[in-house]
Each structure stands twice: as structure tokens, then as C-alpha cells.
Amino acid sequence: MKVELDMLPNEALLKRRGLQEGGPVQKFIDSESLRYMSDYMPRRQAGELEHMMVLATVIGSGQIDIPGPYAHYLHKGILYVSPTTGSPWAKKDEIKVPTDRELQYAGAPMRGKEFFPRMKADHMDDILSGAQAIADKGN
Numbered sequence: 180m181k182v183e184l185d186m187l188p189n190e191a192l193l194k195r196r197g198l199q200e201g202g203p204v205q206k207f208i209d210s211e212s213l214r215y216m217s218d219y220m221p222r223r224q225a226g227e228l229e230h231m232m233v234l235a236t237v238i239g240s241g242q243i244d245i246p247g248p249y250a251h252y253l254h255k256g257i258l259y260v261s262p263t264t265g266s267p268w269a270k271k272d273e274i275k276v277p278t279d280r281e282l283q284y285a286g287a288p289m290r291g292k293e294f295f296p297r298m299k300a301d302h303m304d305d306i307l308s309g310a311q312a313i314a315d316k317g318n
Contacts, residue, residue, distance in 0.1 A: 196314045201239040204310045209238045211309060212295075215302045216243070219294035221253050221284050228253060243295070256282050256292025 186192075190199065197203035213236060217229045228250060235244040245254070252259045252275075259275035260267055269275050284291040291297075 204313050206239040211306045216298045219298045
């Protein structure tokens, strides 16, 4: 008995479901992550951190970028200071060091540190069910 199996290549199968790199499913996951995460982010200077995230992130890349000199310490929620003066303001080219003091956020507890992991804990099922619906529908 001879059995032949005619299958599409992996890339074609992935594309059929919108699962290719940068495809509709990834674009949905990226855009929903940005949308949900904005409610968890500190609103320093009227949403500048969120604005920089939207400008720097390429939807469909699978990576959320939040550039800026203070993005890391706002995400970690720890005060960083000048090692020479102890001030939150550092001299030019001076690298700040972390302290044991936590930052206080306006809009807390919703807005605050570790905004991506907290958003994911609250909305991962929403994002995944939407991504599944797109994959089920296909291209």
C-alpha cells in the first residue's frame, strides 16, 4: 500500500492561521499589550513614558520598547541616586545607583512599578483569547 501526503510548507501553514512572524496574531498581541499596559504605567509628565512606548514599538515585532533615561527605574520602582551626592539628580555622565527606597506613584495602586508583569497577570487571558480568535478565523 502506498500513501502520499501532500502538505504545505510550515510557513504556508503558519500564514494560513495568521501565525507568521509579524502576522495578524502577533500584531494583535502587541497592540493589545500596549493598550492594556498604558493603564498600569506611571503618568510621569502627562504620559510621556506611554507616548515614548507607542512611538518606539513596532507593532508585529513581538517586542515592546520603552526608551528613555528613566524608563528602567520607573519600571523597577526603586529610587536611583547619585553615588557622590545622594541626590536623585546626577551629574553629567554619572551613573546612578539604586537605593532601598521605593518610588511613590500617582494613581497607585493601579499605576506603578512592574507594569508589564502586572498587566499580563490581569489581561493575559483576554489577549490570548483574542489571538486565538484571529488564528481560528485565519487569513
